[in-house]
Amino acid sequence: MTDVTEPDQPNDPAETKRASQHLLVPGQELAHRFKIVKLLGRGGQASVYQAFDTVLEEECAVKLLAADAPVTAESIEQLRNEVILARQLQHPNIVRVHEFYATDDFVFFTMSLIEGKSLQEVLEQPLSAEQCLGWFKALVSALQSCHENGIIHGDIKPANIVVTDDNEVKIVDFGIGTTTTDAITHHFSEGYTAPEVARSHVPTTAGDRYALGKVLEQLLAAITPKSWQNVTVKRRALQQLAAALQADEPERRPSLATCLATLEPQSPRRFIMPAALLLLIAAVIGFWLWRAAPPAVDATTAPDAPIATLGIYSNEDYVAIAQLVHLTLQTEPDLYSIEPSTIQRLVERLGIQPERAERERSRLAQITEADYLLTLSNKTVGTASQLHALLTVYPGEQVLMSSTYTVSDQTAQQLATQVSSQVKDYLLTAERSSSTTTSTSELALLEQLQAARSQDDPDALYAQLKSIVDADVSGYWKLQARAELAQLDQQFEAAAEILDELLVRYPQRADIAAQRAQVASQLGHLETAREYYQKALALDPQQPYWWFELARLKIIQGETQSALQQELTQALIIFGQRESDEGQGLVLNAFGVGHLRLAQYQQALRYFSQALEYRSAEKYPQDRITTLGNYATVAAILRDFAAADAALKEATTLAKAQDDPLAVAHIENERGLLNEEQGFYQQALVHYKRALDLRLREGSPYVQSQSINNVAFINFLLGDYSLAEVYWRQALQIVTELNETSTLHSIQVSLAHLLGLQGQFRQAEQLLAELFTAADISPEASMAAHIQASRLNFAQSRMAAAAESIDEAIRIADEIGDTRGLTESLLWEAEIAFHLHQTQALENNLERLSKLSESFNREQALTFHWLQEMLRYRLTQNNDFTTLADTVLAQNWSQLLEAKILTEVAFYGDFSSSHPIWQRLDELNNETIYASHLLYLAAQDTPTAQQQLQSRLQRFPDYWRNFELYRVLSSDSAKQHAQEALEQLLDKMNEAQREAYQRFAQL
CATH class of the missing domain: 3.30.200.20 (Phosphorylase Kinase; domain 1)
Structure with missing residues (x-):
């Protein structure tokens, strides 16, 4: 310079x-x-x-x-x-x-001279979402450039950001900036300083991200609510990002790359029955968890982290003794012993040699965050081989204990008793020690318990736990065995009570907290489960499977974006540090499922591809089958049917080689989806039924309910509504017994939709009432319920209520960043506007939907095209719908959508009696689905059809379309009924609806 x-x-x-x-x-x-x-x-x-x-x-x-x-x-x-x-x-x-x-x-x-105002001044006035998000994206990019060049700004705040006259933002004032190599600062901007920077006075890149989160929070507060409809990024996703950037722990703050990814637009998904798609994704998540979840957490195998954390390493000669020492120390409330097998895996995967050098032991202690290490190895004295126990403290490796024990005349239990006794003498004061001495007979029982676990024999494990309950052992082991027995007997309330007692005695034991979280999850108490996993991770943050389980719970509860940015990221980092292919494959697959749930299909496909790199056919065939199925799901959604087919073929080969019928069922399920996405509904039904048959023979009730739901949905698409209802009610009964609320709520929405289509309004409203009063309803289920409530209100002429319900659905979809739900909501809102002759509202709706059109599936695209044609008709009065009708007739569609569109264009259009639309409508005509049936009768200009229409209309006195349909009829009584229907309809409209519809009625 x-x-x-x-x-x-x-x-x-x-x-x-x-x-x-x-x-x-x-x-x-x-x-x-x-x-x-x-x-x-x-x-x-x-x-x-x-x-x-x-x-x-x-x-x-x-x-x-x-x-x-x-x-x-x-x-x-x-x-x-x-x-x-x-x-x-x-x-x-x-x-x-x-x-x-x-x-x-x-x-x-x-x-350079910059003409403009500070962002601090600009934030005092209302701003648009589009403007603020553009500024934030620019700030992220600028800060990323700083960090990539090794530069920390150190004082990010609105006063140091200038908004130029061209409405661009520029970061200024590097007066307390520093390179990332070394610096101390004593300058702070109140409210923008990260906790660790305030303590250390050392600026960091994470500190810059913390301040950026504060700036984002202020930007969001300045945005006018109405302007959110003009952007595709969702407010809730950005609120979560702002909160994540301000996490107290710097390692939990999202990267700048993650910030940019959050700002990318999200893709919408399917139109028909969003609840059914939610169930499809729930099935994917269920299979992902069923296939890939880690072993159940129990107090003897999970690591902990209370006041003092101890890691035990042994060479191959003393593995049994290390395990027994670990089990003995489990009874100490103020000492936490990491499971030796965890230590052993890390040593093997990372090439650590604790026996040989101080540096290697320090490395192991750092990775495990252990305060102490106990290293068991061979030491030759003369000609005799002895056990050498080395106890060291970290950081700085200070030797606390170096003892040798003769092994020739002692059992493993005796040696373990001596070693553990000395370890307690060094690490625990007399006041802190439990003063419990583990006898050799008790150690023998615990050794047998470990053997039963390693054999993966439930009967042997059950018998061993019973023997511990009946034996003279310490209170800790009695309670632990009782808790595990209760879990095995599926008496989860009893297990929870026992574990609560253990936590009172051992409040700093992370493994017991994690076990309590697992039981809460089994009880369906998801919030409680989350609290206990958070407690466990606060005590021991180095447990990737616990991070994974916490992420799973958040995803189930609709906090998918947060789970991706926080818990799953933590799990991936730890698995990566441990070079665990199995763990990294598990979490990458989970990332894919999370993005699938968010309808971010390209990101999901990328993560599934990355997971496949770790889940090799040779080492992890079952896991690979799972991810191949997930990959096929997304590929089918993206209409890359060749890629989906190739993935399923590989998965089928692996499943047959593994002789795994449940894996085959999963693949059949994915084959069903592949055919469904292409409109091959009969073929899809064949595959879904094969999956159901396999799962009924060998699957759990949960996966059975998923297959039953799939069969119900495909029957719904094929127009077999009675059979669809039978299957859905069967699935409903299963998930009710399982207390699986997310699936329960989705099926309730599906049934409410079906019942509403059939005119069974009271039953449909009862189901929705149960949903709206449920304490644990997820945002997704609430959104879907509001869509169906809008449909029910609309059908019964309650137009103002219908508009309020769909507005609420759109608000929820915006808030949670659910573009799939938003697309469904906007399409239905556009349909309302069309039917009520709100032409400008219809035009506005279609313009907003057009921004999402690249991600429409085939039926969404058809619905959007139909609404565009209806808008053209409203504006020009040109009722030539021949091209649209030919498009519908030429391909396979769900019968509900096909019947709706064809009856609408037949009613408004002018088709010759020889046009094939009439033959197809004869085939589709179904009195059960009353709306399209009534319109089909009205479209036919024959005395018989008019007579039937007048008779049918009497069954639906509150139907919204009665005014239009009675006007088709020529009788004097029909004119009177039409006037009464109009008055009834106008009375239940809001002002905007009433004004538009009155103009139409006067024509």
């Missing part, structure tokens, strides 16, 4: 003097070059002026060290450092800094 000084400049910058204690005046020159124009801003340490560069003949800005600021070598070097840092950055959203000057009178530097 250029470091410009005057020739007479003193050699020691500390001796620099400034001539004036006053502000500079217009016309005053600095360094015989920069002519002051005016003061732009003034702070405690510096002032900024607009100036004219007489050499380059252009405007610039000058930042001048304040006259009353301490003038030392340190302060001058700080400014010089600021310039050096800022000149490294060339980014459109970072102010350009030029040259540094130190003269006898002044210390300053020059930079």
Whole structure:
């Protein structure tokens, strides 16, 4: 860079003097070059002026060290450092800094002149979502450029962000910026300083992200509510991002890349029956958990982290003794022993050699976050081989104990008793020790318990737990065995009570908290389960499976974005540090499922592809089958049917080689989806039924309910509504018994939809009432229920209520970032606008939907096309729908959608009697689905059809379309009924609806 000084400049910058204690005046020159124009801003340490560069003949800005600021070598070097840092950055959203000057009178530097206001000023006025999100994206990109160049800003806040006259943002003031190598700062901006920076006085990139989260929070607060409808990024997703960026723990803050990914638009999904798709995704999640979940957490195999954390490593000769020492120490409330098998896996995977060097032990302690390490190895004394126990403390590896034990005349239980006794003497004071001595007979029982676990024999495990309950063992082991027996007997309430008692005695035991979380999950108490996993992870944050389980619970409860950014990211980091292919494959697959749930299909496909790299056919065939099925699901949704087919073929080969009927069932299920996405509903039904048959023979009730739901849904699409209802009620009974609320609520929505279509309004409303009063309803289920409530209200002429319900569905979809639900809601809102002759509202709706059209599936696209044609008809009165009808007739569609569109165009259009639309409508005509049946009769200009229509209308006195349908009839009584229907309809409309419909009625 250029470091410009005057020739007479003193050699020691500390001796620099400034001539004036006053502000500079217009016309005053600095360094015989920069002519002051005016003061732009003034702070405690510096002032900024607009100036004219007489050499380059252009405007610039000058930042001048304040006259009353301490003038030392340190302060001058700080400014010089600021310039050096800022000149490294060339980014459109970072102010350009030029040259540094130190003269006898002044210390300053020059930079580009920015015309505008600080973001702090701008935030005082209402802003649009589109503007704020654009600014935030620019800030993320600018900060990313800083960090990539090894530069930390250190003072991100609205006052240091300028909004230019061109409405762009620029980051300024690197006065306390620093390189990422080393720096200390004593400058803080209240409210924007991360906790760890406030403690250490060391700026970090994570600290910059914390401050960025604060800025995002303020941007969101300034956004006007109505402007959210103009952007595809959802408010709740950004609120969650802002909160995540302000996490107390720096490692839990999302990366800047994650911030940019959150700002990307999300893709919508299918139109027909969103609840059914929710069930499809629930099935994917269920299979993912069924296939890939880690072993059940229990207090003897999960690591913990109370006051003192101990890791035990042994060479291959003393594995049994290490395990027995670990089991003995389980009874100590203030000592936490990490499961030795966990230590052993880390040692093997990471090539650590704890026996050989202090550095290797320190490495192991750092990875496991252990306060102490116990290393068991061989030591030869003379000709005798002895057990050497080395106990060390970290950080700094100080030796606490180095003891040898003769092994030739002692059992493993005896040796373990001696070692554990010494370890307790060193690590626990007399007050903290449980004073419990584990007998060799008790150790023998515990050794047999471990053997039963390793054999994966439920009967042997049950018998061993019973023997421990009946034996003379410590209170801890009795309670633990009782809790596990209760779990095996599925007496989860009893298990919860026992574990609560254990937690009172051992409040710092992370493994017991995790076990309690598992039981809460089995009871369906998801919030309680989350609380206990959070407690367990606060005690022992190095347990990736617990992070995974917490993420699973959050995803089930609709907090998918947060789970992706926080818990799953933590799990992936830890598995990566441990170089665990199995763990990384598990979490990457979970990332895919999370993005699938968010309808972010390209991201889901990418994660499933990455998971397949870890889940090899040789090492993890079952896991690979799971991910291949998930990959096929997304590929089918994205209409890459060849890729989906190839994935399922590979999965089928693996499943047959494994002789795994449940894996085959999963693949058959995916084959069903593949055919369904292509409109091959009969073929889809064949595959779904095969999956159901296999699961009824060998699957759990949960997966059975998923297959039953799939069969119900495909029968619904095929128009066999009675059979669909039978299957859905069967699935409903299963999930009710399982207390599986998310699936229960989805099926209730599906049934309410079907019953409403059949005119069984009271039953449908009863189901929705149960949903709306459920304490544990998820946002997705609430949104779907509001869509169906809108449909029911609309069908019964309650138009104002219908509009309120769909508005609420759209609000929820926006809030949770569910583009799939948003698409469904907007399509239905557009249909309401069409039927009520709200032409401008219909036009606005279609314009918003057009922004989502690239991700429409085939039936969404058809629905959107139909509504576009209806808008054309409203605007031009051109009722030629031949092209649309031919499109519908040429392909396979769900019967519900096909019947709706064909009856609508037949009613409004002018088709010859020989057109094939009439033959197809004869085939589709179904009195059960009354809406399309009534319109079908009205479309036929025959006396018989009119007579039938008049008779049918009497069954539905509150139907919204009665005014239009009675006007088709020629009888005098029909005219009277039409007038009564109109008055009834107008009475239940809001003002905007009433005004539009009255204009139509008067034509």
